Amino acid sequence: MIAAAFQGRLGGFSLDAAFHAPMRGVTALFGPSGCGKTTILRCVAGLQRLDGVLRIGGEVWQEGGTFLAPHRRPVGYVFQEASLFAHRSVRGNLLYGFERATRGASGPPAIGFDEVCDLLGLDRLIDRSPRHLSGGERQRVSLGRALLSQPRLLLMDEPLSALDAMAKAEILPYFERLHARLDLPILLVTHDIAEVERLADRLVLLRAGRVEAEGPLNDLLTDPALPFARTRGTAAVLVARVLGKEPGDGLLRLDLDGQAVLVAGVSPEAGTAVRLRVAASDVSLTLDRPSRSTILNVLAARIVTVAEAGEAEVAVSLALRDGAGQRLQARITRRSLDALALAPGMDVFAQIKGASLSASPSGCAPE
Structure with a gap:
């Protein structure tokens, strides 16, 4: 387990943040600009010294009179801009840290x-000069150099923010492969919720130098007390397992908390854990299971909470598997809520109008 807590002032900014992260997978530090995300990352790397505690696994990096200098901390640091050695080839850049x-x-x-x-x-790319690389290629080399420094912890400070949409689309699958194949804890700083949904397992929500909430990704995305549930475009990120390909139509059959889901997508090996993104606006509710519909995925669920989401809409938090499973959100009108007399504790059917596969979390199960 990673345990971090830092307090102090930097000019007019005050930081008082504490959080935990597992020793595997991606923990995202998320929040608006100026909330302290990069300051925390610099404290973890030892580049910024504030009062606090930092334990990585069984090792104390900072506590009391102990403060490991940056060069003694086995971290790989990936910055927003890929700072490569222009006089070295890609191979030379990679071998530098290795x-x-x-x-x-x-x-x-x-x-x-x-x-x-x-x-x-x-x-x-191995024999190319960094001058002849695209932005996405440069960032991949920067990430490779950080990995080859043999880190116990990988720090990534908005590594995609300097890239355009096409470059992001190019590099994201490599980040997902990194997540799936390496047994390495990663702290990812970002202000892009789409990156969080696609890459993170755990989320630390920051605001004005404080931790507003922390926990498994989907728990926070579907928590009605947090701003995600009230934001238009919000989504749940669920973990499902591949059962196989449907004969005839090529759809992929998934097991989601004991219920079958059909989606379009590539065909990972049966048993593989995958992420399933379901936008709240793509979920409608009914009291009876529909019999004839173009909507393929209908899930039994139980209403957990109903929260305000604007003048005419509400956010409904739902738990699968008779209330004991993973949660998703539905964004519906207040008129629909009243017409069906929907309330917490009621059993309903959630009609999923659209669901998309995201990354494989390499066997990670929901907490």
Whole structure:
């Protein structure tokens, strides 16, 4: 477990934030600009010294009189801009951190050179100069160099913010592969909720230097007390398992808390855990299971809460599997709520008009 707590002032800004993160997967530090995300990341790296505590697994990096200098902290740091050595090739940039980290080591490296090149698709770039790389390619090399420094913890400070939409689309699958294949904790700073939905397992919500909430991603996305549930465009990110391909129409059958879901998409191996994004605006509610409809996915659920979401709408939080499963959201009109007399504790059917596969969380189950 990672335990972090930092307090102090930087000019007119005050930070008093504490959170926990697991030793595997992606924990996103999320919030508006100026809320303290990058300051926390710099404190973790030892680049900024504020009062506090930092424990990584069983190691104390900061506590009381203990403060490990930045060069003694085994972290890989990926910045917004890929700062590569212009006089070195891609190979030279990658080997820079790798050779320093493995010099004098008694055993094989935890993360190998060939493994990183394969993971990030760098083989065809290996002899190029950084000057001849696209923005997405440069960021992949920067990420590879950070990984080859053999970190115990990977820090990523808005690594996609400097990229255009096409470059983001190019690099995101590599970030997902990193998440799925490496047993490494990652702290990701971002203000883009789409990146959070696609990459994060756990979320730390920050506001004005304080932690507003922390926990498993979908728990926070569907918490009616938090702003996500009241935001137009909000979505739930559920974990399902692949059952197989449907014969004839090519749809993928998933198991979502014991209920079948059909989606279009590639065909991962049966048993693979996948993310399923369901927008609240794509969920409608009915008291009876529909018999003839173009909507393929109808899930039994129980209403947990009903919250205000504007003058004419409400946000309905639903739990699958008779109220004991993962949660999703429905955004419906107040008129519909009143017409069906919907209230917490009622059993309903959630009609999913649209659902999309996102990344595989490599076997991660909902907490």
